[in-house]
Amino acid sequence: MTNVDPGLNEPFKRLFFAVPCSVQQSRAISRWRGGLGLRSGRPVPAENFHLTLMFLGAVGVDQLPTILDAAGRLPPLGRPATLLLDQVEVWRRSQALVLASKQTAPALLRWVYALQQAMLPLGFEVDPREFRPHLTLMRDFRGGVPETALDTEFRLVAETFVLYESVKGRYQAVAQWPLLAG
Ligand code: ATP
Ligand code: MG
Numbered sequence: 001m002t003n004v005d006p007g008l009n010e011p012f013k014r015l016f017f018a019v020p021c022s023v024q025q026s027r028a029i030s031r032w033r034g035g036l037g038l039r040s041g042r043p044v045p046a047e048n049f050h051l052t053l054m055f056l057g058a059v060g061v062d063q064l065p066t067i068l069d070a071a072g073r074l075p076p077l078g079r080p081a082t083l084l085l086d087q088v089e090v091w092r093r094s095q096a097l098v099l100a101s102k103q104t105a106p107a108l109l110r111w112v113y114a115l116q117q118a119m120l121p122l123g124f125e126v127d128p129r130e131f132r133p134h135l136t137l138m139r140d141f142r143g144g145v146p147e148t149a150l151d152t153e154f155r156l157v158a159e160t161f162v163l164y165e166s167v168k169g170r171y172q173a174v175a176q177w178p179l180l181a182g
Contacts, residue, residue: 013165015059015067015164015165016055016164017054017071019050020160021051021156025049025156026046033138035148038143040138041139041142042140043137044136044139048171050171054115054124057124070118070119076180076181081108082155083101083155084103084153085100085134096136096141097136097137097138098137113131
C-alpha cells in the first residue's frame with residue numbers, strides 16, 4: 001500500500017475571513033510581545049497575526065464559488081477603518097492572550113454584520129457573541145495580563161479583507177478584496 005497524503009483532494013477547507021496584519025506591524029507587535037517576559041502559552045507566529053472577521057469552519061470546496069461571489073458583493077467601508085488595539089486581555093475560555101480594542105468603530109461593526117448576513121443564506125451560523133476585534137498573541141495561555149503590557153497601543157489600518165484557508169497551523173490566502181471603495 002502506498003502512503004496517501006490525507007490532505008490531497010481534501011473536499012473540505014477550514015476557512016475564515018480576516019484582516020491581515022502588515023509585515024511591519026507584525027514585527028513591531030512580535031518585538032513588543034517578546035519584551036513581556038511571558039512564561040505561559042504558545043506564541044502565535046508573527047506571520048499568522050490577523051484579526052478575524054468571521055470564522056466559517058470546515059467548508060465543502062463546492063461552496064467556494066458562492067462564498068467568493070457573496071464576499072465580492074459586500075459594500076465597501078465608507079472610510080478607512082483604523083483599528084486601535086489598545087487593550088491587552090486574557091480570554092479565559094479560549095485560553096488566549098489577545099490585543100483588543102476598548103472601542104470598535106461602528107462602521108466596522110456594521111460591515112461585519114453585513115458579512116455575517118451575506119454568509120447566512122449559505123448556511124453559516126453567526127456567532128451569537130458580540131463581535132470583538134482582536135489579535136491573538138498567545139494560545140494555551142494560563143497567566144494573567146502582564147503589568148508591562150498595559151500601556152500599549154497599536155494601530156491596524158484595515159485596507160483589505162482576506163478569505164484564509166487554515167492548514168496545519170498555517171494560513172493561506174484564498175482571495176482578497178479591498179475593504180474601502182477604490
Ligand atoms: P491552532 O488551532 O492550530 O492553534 P489557529 O487557532 O491559529 O491554530 P484555526 O483554529 O484554524 O487556527 O483558526 C483560524 C482563526 O479562526 C483564528 O483566528 C481562530 O481564533 C479562529 N477560530 C477558530 N475556531 C473558531 C471558532 N470555533 N469560532 C470562532 N473563531 C474561531
Ligand atoms: Mg484554533
